[in-house]
Structures are given as structure tokens and as C-alpha cells.
Amino acid sequence: MALELASRGLNLVLVDLDAANLREIAGTIRSRHGGVETKTMVFDLSLLTTDQGDEPLRRLREAMEGLDVGVRVGEQHLRCVGRPGAVFLHEVEVEAWARMMRVNLYVAQFSRGLHVEYASKGIHVQCQAPFFVATRMVENLVEERRLSPFTVTPDAYARAAVRWIGRGGALCTPSVRHQLLWCVAAALPEFVLDWILLHSHLEQRALLRRIGASKAPSPPSSTHEVNSTAN
Structure with missing residues (x-):
């Protein structure tokens, strides 16, 4: 972007x-x-409303002072605030969930409220809701789960997203591929969608665990272990 x-x-x-x-x-x-x-x-946006966020917020205000701001883009997703991929609730540290909620909770409804309140003042607020974009966050999922037909490149998504700024109301999906996915999701019965989402996230969870295990450092050799124990 x-x-x-x-x-x-x-x-x-x-x-x-x-x-x-x-x-x-x-x-x-x-x-x-x-x-x-x-x-x-x-x-770190997740520090907002905490004592640790006061000083960074002051410096941010100083950096913005006197600037004529025409467009503000806030990119929010789960990984940026510490959620380790698709996991069960009990597998995540409480602080990681707290950071995620401080950044992401009620974004769509909050954006709609701001849009209604300030549109008459020439300030347009828009929440763009994509599906998969081929960033580093999902590259392994794209490779292993063959999501490419509905996954757009960062450049393609950015072009579409910028074109939609000021258009499409308070909530929109700029990418045509993602629009098709929303249509499919809307047409499915709720219990079918729940089943698909649950199994999809379980697959992601298993995949991310395999990826994490493959990147873990190799265990020490048996000789080293024996020597360490002896010492």
C-alpha cells in the first residue's frame, strides 16, 4: 500500500x-x-490505552504536527499483534489475545460509525475486508493448500485497494477474486460454513506446527548429550 x-x-x-x-x-x-x-x-498499536503507549503516542503526534493528512491507511491483521496462526483459545497467551483485541476488535462497525458521523465533513472512512493476500504471513499456506486461485499478490491487492479509496461505502472488498469468495460464503448455509472454517483452521494449525517443527534447531548429537550430562 x-x-x-x-x-x-x-x-x-x-x-x-x-x-x-x-x-x-x-x-x-x-x-x-x-x-x-x-x-x-x-x-506498536497494541500499546494504545496502556501506560507503555503514552510516550510513543506523544512522539507520533509530534511527527504528524503540521502535516496536511489526506489519506490514512491502517492495516490490521491477527499476526501483526502476536497471534501465532490458527490455534485454539487455550493455546494462546492472554496478553497476545489482549493485544489482538486492542487493535482489531469492532473494526468494521467502528469504521461504519465514523463514516456516518464524518462523511458530511468530507472525511470518508472505509474498512476493506480481503481474503488471502500472498504475503509472508500466508506464503506457506498458499504453497501447501493450493489457495492461489483466490489469492492475490500484494501489488495487485494494493492497486485495487487504492482504487477503492473513497468508493464502495464503509465496508468493501476491493479484489474481484475476494468478492467471489464473499459471494460463495454468503450463499452457504451457516452450519456448512462453520464446518468448512473449523476444518480449514485445523488444517492451518497442523501445517503451521509442521513448519515450526521443520525450522526448529536440530537436537544436539548423542555424544554431546552424554558429555553434557557427565559434566
């Missing part, structure tokens, strides 16, 4: 909880769109 907006000449304030991501995207924007100005700010 940042690259797509930069390609249209918009100066950007980039906010992320990962400093490395900020350096990477800011560097890419400078190399591709030299005339676009960027500011970067490390800020």
Missing part, C-alpha cells in the same frame, strides 16, 4: 512495530520514487 501510494506522488508517514520493516520500505520508496518524502515511526 505504501509503494502504491508513493507511485501516485503522496508523501508518507510510515508507522510500524518493526523497525527493520520501516527501513526496508522507506529505502525502497527512496530508490523508486525519489521525489516522495517519507517519515518513519516505530509504534
Whole structure:
């Protein structure tokens, strides 16, 4: 989204909880769109309403002071606030769920309320609801579960998303492929959809566990274990 907006000449304030991501995207924007100005700010949105969030919020306000903001894009998804993929409730730390809810809970209804309240003032609020986008978050799922027919690339989704800014009301799905999935989901009986979602998430849970196990460091050799025990 940042690259797509930069390609249209918009100066950007980039906010992320990962400093490395900020350096990477800011560097890419400078190399591709030299005339676009960027500011970067490390800020964890899940700290809002907590004591730890007061100082980062103050610095964010200082960074934004005097800027004429025309578009604000807030990208929210479960992985960004610490939820480790598809898991059961009892498998997640309480703090991880609390961070997720502080960032994601009631986003669609909140956006609709803001849209109704401020549309007459020329401020349009829109919640875009996609399905799978082929980011690093889902790349393994795409490879193993063959989701590619309904999975769009980040560039394709960003182009569609920017085109829909200011159109489509308070809630929309910019990608045509994702619109088709919403239509299928809406046509299914609720119990069928529940069954599909449950089994889909169980498959994701099993897949993510296999991926995690494959990336785990190899156990020490038996000789090393014996020596360690002897010591």
C-alpha cells in the first residue's frame, strides 16, 4: 500500500512495530520514487490505552504536527499483534489475545460509525475486508493448500485497494477474486460454513506446527548429550 501510494506522488508517514520493516520500505520508496518524502515511526498499536503507549503516542503526534493528512491507511491483521496462526483459545497467551483485541476488535462497525458521523465533513472512512493476500504471513499456506486461485499478490491487492479509496461505502472488498469468495460464503448455509472454517483452521494449525517443527534447531548429537550430562 505504501509503494502504491508513493507511485501516485503522496508523501508518507510510515508507522510500524518493526523497525527493520520501516527501513526496508522507506529505502525502497527512496530508490523508486525519489521525489516522495517519507517519515518513519516505530509504534506498536497494541500499546494504545496502556501506560507503555503514552510516550510513543506523544512522539507520533509530534511527527504528524503540521502535516496536511489526506489519506490514512491502517492495516490490521491477527499476526501483526502476536497471534501465532490458527490455534485454539487455550493455546494462546492472554496478553497476545489482549493485544489482538486492542487493535482489531469492532473494526468494521467502528469504521461504519465514523463514516456516518464524518462523511458530511468530507472525511470518508472505509474498512476493506480481503481474503488471502500472498504475503509472508500466508506464503506457506498458499504453497501447501493450493489457495492461489483466490489469492492475490500484494501489488495487485494494493492497486485495487487504492482504487477503492473513497468508493464502495464503509465496508468493501476491493479484489474481484475476494468478492467471489464473499459471494460463495454468503450463499452457504451457516452450519456448512462453520464446518468448512473449523476444518480449514485445523488444517492451518497442523501445517503451521509442521513448519515450526521443520525450522526448529536440530537436537544436539548423542555424544554431546552424554558429555553434557557427565559434566
